[in-house]
Amino acid sequence: MNRRDLLLGTAGASLAAALPRTGQAAGPPIKIGLLEDISGDLASIGLPKLHGTQMAVDEVNATGGILGRKLELIHLDPQGDNARYQEFTRRLLQRDKVDVLIGGITSASREAVRPIVGRQNAFYIYTNQYEGGVCDANMLSVGAVPEQQLSTLLPWMVERFGKRVYTVAADYNFGHLSSAWGKSIMKPLGVEFVGEEFIPLGVSQFAQTIQNIQRAKPDWLYMLDVGAAQSSFYEQKNAAGVRLPMASPVKIMLGFEHKRFPAGVMKDMYAAANWFEELDTPEAKAFVARWRAKYPDEVYINDMGYNAWVAIMLYKQLAEKAKSTKLADLRGAMADGTLGVDAPEGRIVIDPKSQHCSHRMRLISVDGENKIKIEKDFGDIQPFWLGQVGCNLLQSNPREQYTPDNLPRR
């Protein structure tokens, strides 16, 4: 035995001694199927999601796994292609027989996956912030939804900057639905929508849009652009000398434009976030330190990556309370509405009626030096909208996505 083996041996022994006695290998590993884009157009925001899941799996395994069973992560890269999302979903559920399916970036990919999950009656966790409204007992949503991101941010913007709003949105379900959300939240406040543009995905040239904005003279911009090509808008708008405040549910904490673009381009962008790397609570700093030790080259730990970590921790709580990985047992474990995790942002609790999560929301802004400032702390915000309009998964499972324009029939 040489010195290195000896060291490793002692380290292993002390680690083993520190572990709770949950019994050795009480069963086969729990399989986690993960679908995240780490190539293709959305690779930059998908990679932190893979890292967040990997880190959580390693942390859970280091403390004995779940119910004494190790976690086994099976990651496939759908490259942003919805057909591949469907193919890989079938493969993970039918061939690999994973216990839980996690992932998907765009709302289009989520909607591609959901019907297959429903037919297999599997358990699926979606870890992004999104336009909200999915009432589906097979899905747990971990990210923030409009009542958390938009009902907080938009009224604040109206009060601070004014009532003339111009919307620039990506032309697919996320853009259209978030735009509809903006209207339903801001119309009662007397907001005048002086312009609204839907931009096809992949468009990178914005001279006409910039001119339309100048003609409409808005007080601020409601930005719902998606993808790297469309985010060229900010550089071009800035070069044309248009300086307006902006609000978005997908910039900064998600796309980390303030880490990628030169200083000044994202100046006066406002967003409501449950997580951003600059969050300066002790828990958040410890989380960032652990992440950066594991992935030193990470450009930015975005909210989706953080949510991916939270998803595994929630799953651990659910499975341990249920003493099972079956969907019905997991749903039973969340039914009393108290199950949650103490995450770096604060405590996150699952709402059993909608299977969405509460979040501690903070309003952040970017200054001319690409620095983040916390403008306001909204405290814990419940995902109340689905329950309000009549989604109650404890009673029925419609597997629908509701919107302000498409409410459930009472």
Add this chain to the structure above:
Amino acid sequence: MLGNLFAGFYQFADVFAFLVLSAAGLAIIFGMMGVINMAHGEFVMCGVYVTAASYHAGLPLPLAQACGTAVAFLIGMVLEAVVIRPLYTRPLDSLLVTWGLSLVVTQGTLVLVGSTFPGIGTPLGGFRVGDYTFSAYRMVLFAAAIGVLGFVWFLFLRTRFGIQARAVMQNPGMAQALGVRRNRVYALSFGVGAGLAGFCGALYAPTMSLIPTMGSSFIVESFVTVVVGGSSVLLGTAPAAVALAVIRTGLNAWYGQIIGQIGLLVAVILIIRVLPDGFTGWLTRRTA
């Protein structure tokens, strides 16, 4: 009034510049040489990344842009000699090879450089005409597009290399029999095409977000312009860019970007139906 007139011109100039700059390199490689270059977007991306990297290394922007263009030119020459040359008589295979190349380059960039790259920032600031402010750099892009057309005209119609190149494209065997070094002409032409693609990337580098797949945002416009234009750069690409820019600018202004993009593609279908050889065939017939 003046503001609105200038705004109209500015919008046209912006779309025109994008079409000409993104299509010029492809017009030489695809239009003249007949190689369906699926890696065109990746030559553009190469220009973007080399420009950004040289800029971050401390070079002034124009010099960094020259580097981006030069690297794309050299890579084009090498690729022609190694991969493209054996496939001139097998156009479908060259399509497959260049497509494979584009996948390798995109993924390779993702693996080696990462999924994002820090941007540069647009130089020159803005200026005001009437009610609107505009980016001055966009006027530089328009001037560069005119400059590229002038360069292509000079290179292919006023130099010895140009005459040899056109001879080789028309009849390689006869040209070789007359003492033209065919392989060198092919390599140089391909290099010029790749270099122009790199130049396009170098010019747009300061105005866009940099990711490995960004070449694809140039692909549709460049192929559309070349197909509508036909085989000649001057009699094809230039008038095609004018026509498509007018259509797109008008539709963008009155109906928004979605209709602008749909309209562009519908116009392309109609033009190809009426003019199978593109503007080149039509203008050549009229002048012949």
